[in-house]
Amino acid sequence: MHKVIRRREQSTTGALDSSGLHPLLARVYSARGVNSPDQLELGLAHLVQPAKLLNADRAAELLANALASQQRIVVVGDYDADGATSTALALSALRSFGAEQVSYLVPNRFEYGYGLTREIVELALSRGKPDLIITVDNGISSLDGVSAAREQGIATLITDHHLAGRELPEADVIVNPNQPGCDFPSKNLAGVGVIFYIMLALRAELRRRDWFEQREEPNLGRLTDLVALGTVADVVPLDRNNRILVAAGLQRIRAGRARPGILALLEVASRQPRSVVASDLGFAVGPRINAAGRLDDMSVGIECLMCEDQAGARRLAAQLHQKNQDRRQIEQGMQQQALELLDELPLEEQGLPVAMTLYQPDWHQGVIGILASRIKDRLHRPVIAFADGDRGEIKGSARSIKGIHIRDILDAVATRHPGMILKFGGHAMAAGLSIPVAAYDEFSRAFVAEVERHAEDVHLQAVVESDGALATEEFQLQLADELRFAGPWGQHFPEPVFDGVFDIIHQRLVGGKHLKLVLSAPDSGQALDAIAFNVDLDRWPDQSVSQVEIAYRLDVNEFRGNRSLQLMVEYLRAV
Missing domain, CATH: 2.40.50.460 (OB fold (Dihydrolipoamide Acetyltransferase, E2P))
Known part of the structure; x- marks a missing residue:
């Protein structure tokens, strides 16, 4: 350890001191890059404007046209807390704007995998052909899924925050602060933050069309509890813009004005809404929603967040709480197996490698991400945990440490070894991938070798x-x-x-x-x-x-x- x-700048600390802050708080803020009292103003009025988010205006026009003609809209989400809150926010906002035919699909990770795939387009068609598919918290790598939608004459709006690959899908509109050409100053928006911004842009577009002369204009501030939850649960960096979003959501929860589902989840986690802080969302509420997507179907989590009555919300929250208990039991068993695997390695003679891969055929696909995170925390090394997938594939979940950009590492391995990685995607600190089971040993060697190329100036000791x-x-x-x-x-x-x-x-x-x-x-x-x-x-x-x-x-x-x-x-x- x-x-x-x-480090903190003495001049900055002095400026914050003079603002009336306690000297300790001034010292703490200064060490986090806050250099003026203005940066501590976290009202929603200080948000970066939606106009600065590339294609937000085009997305607003597409959605406004869909509302005007009452098109059939399907929202395709992701099976984590960011995806669940993004889906719930999109449905809540669109319905409040007057959408009458809007539904959602979240791919079951065990049947369909991640994102908008051809299979998901076919599933959407089987439920009645949609006019428009909106992805939330996914889609930037869904080349085949978007193509399948286009073949069926379905318009697509991609909203995502994950890093873009070399090729973008041929969607009607893509909104992603991390896509090429987007100068949005806050690159750290979670998926729920992106769709929230689009709904802000849509409201502005509808105002221009006098849409609210015939109906009440919704207050989008009521969605900030969802934005705060998804942002914190997805562990994106809390730059000032994200802190503004999270602060607004926390203020709403503390005032007792959160949606029933979030209040019920806080209740089963023994947290008091009036004193809730960001870590409560990250460590108490988020894991209970994630448990649905890890073990079963994220629809339970989404329905809990969408539920409008307290009794129903409590019933769904109790289900999520039990799923989280089940997840913990599964995880504990897998972690014990993983530690036993590590004990079998000749680490004493050779020392710890700079990165680790672990694989057991019977591990649960939905829990390998948490397992990788736990082992990463213990060893302070990048870790990938694998479980069996379908058709001779194994699925991996990667977690990394500061200084090792895990998606870039996987991209480099894929470039050096074409065909070894079937698909991958993710962030600097977390990623997912699929490889042939027969390639596991070769991939493990290539992965460790690639991390070694990047680890020269990285602390491989917990700090x-x-x-x-x-x-x-x-x-x-x-x-x-x-x-x-x-x-x-x-x-x-x-x-x-x-x-x-x-x-x-x-x-x-x-x-x-x-x-x-x-x-x-x-x-x-x-x-x-x-x-x-x-x-x-x-x-x-x-x-x-x-x-x-x-x-x-x-x-x-x-x-x-x-x-x-x-x-x-x-x-x-x-x-």
Whole structure:
């Protein structure tokens, strides 16, 4: 484990100090690139305008024409939380604008795989020929699916945020901030953010057509709870534009004005809407929606998000909660198998390779992404986990670390070894692919070799980034509250972490795997409660250790109506 203190500009910190911020918050924001108080203004009025998103105007015209002639519209989503929120948002918005014939399809990952394929076009046709197919959170690589739609005389609107390949589909309109030629300044929009922007553009187009003279104009701000959930769950970087979107959604949830499905999911996760923060969406709500797409059919997640009554939403949320419990059990078994596979490798003699591939025929396709993430976190290496697919193929889910762009790595392997990868796509940190099962060993060697070409300047040791030590007077409940509700925190705008050396007053195990500590603050001797989750049970608790170095977050522990300061330990080391 390697510790790094985040750098900050002293002049910037001073400018933020003078704005009335607490000095600690000024220090934290400065270390995250905030250089003026204006950048902390997160009202929706500060969003980048839809006109700057390439083809948003053309998409709005296409949709406005479809509404005017009451065309049959099918939304094709993806089977993760971003896809589910994107689908729910598209349907909600279009119906609020007056669409009467709009439905959705989400490919079952086990039958159809990802995106708009020829099979999905055929499925859409079997349910009544649509006039227009809209993809959300997918489609930028759907060359065959778009061609199949064109052959049937179906118009296509591709809305996506994934990186484009060498060739774009021949769709009627493509809206994607990451497509060539798009100068939209926030390249980090999630799929749900892209479709939200299109709906903003559509509303503006309908205003120009006097559409709302005959009907009520919808308030699109009511969709921001979906935008916040999908954005956080997809772990896209929280640049200022995304923080504006997430902040609006969180504000809506805290005010009790979220849709029943999100409130029900928070309830089954034992989270209070009035105090919800971004991490609750990422670690409590998102996984329960994702569980539907991982184990079964994402339609349960979409229906929960679309549900308009609390009783129905609670019933669907309970189903999603159970699916998430099932997913956890499956994942735990797979993780144990993966660790056993690692134990069989001669790592002691050769050291850890720069990247890992793992494959078991009986692993669950829907859970290999989480498995890859868990092993990546443990080894701090890029990892691809594979499970059996169809027709002699295996499907892989890749997760990477900072400095190793996993989609570019796969692209390079595909270029050096034509035909080895059947299909792939994704981001810098996550990707999916399919290869012939017979090519697994050859692919593994090629993948590791390609990562080695890019890993020379990359830390292959986990890094704890700290905002430094806290002063004695900064260990306070009010400041913990301020930090919790600042942000919003997330990918590339991380929640503040501090570090220091503390004396141990008391240590014990709780819940069988969590270390509960009472620590003595430096200088003051103030007793501080702390907890470290999922500790190494071979190492802790250790009554012979009297002093620890920890990296921690300031947090608030709520128990039976009492609130107290607590340190959430991210890393600990005996001194």
